[in-house]
Amino acid sequence: MKPIILQPGPQAWLSSSILSAYQDRYVARLREDRYAHNVIRVYLASVAHFARWLDEQHIGLSSLCTAVMSIMAKISSSRSSTRALARRWSGS
Structure with a gap:
């Protein structure tokens, strides 16, 4: 690989x-x-x-709030992360 x-x-x-x-x-x-x-x-x-x-x-990682970590986890697990990020920030 x-x-x-x-x-x-x-x-x-x-x-x-x-x-x-x-x-x-x-x-x-x-x-x-x-x-x-x-x-x-x-x-x-x-x-x-x-x-x-x-x-x-x-x-530090412990300083990141749970909400931000949750958003990042959802985005990184999404195959269409760019679209997910755009939707998240546009409020759609």
Whole structure:
């Protein structure tokens, strides 16, 4: 199976974050759901950027409210995550 390779910056952000513990499970789940290799890479890069933002804002996972975590879980489990995010933020 082809490894997911991120650019050096995002890879460093993810590797040094609290989210790194979840990286393998996240990628495995996306593979189970038959996401294309490039889509997985893009999603993982998004997680890396989120990890960087958490670090810059000094926000730990325990500080994220349950509602935000619930929204993120729904979006990440949705095959049409872009449409789900657009609907969520537009109120549709």
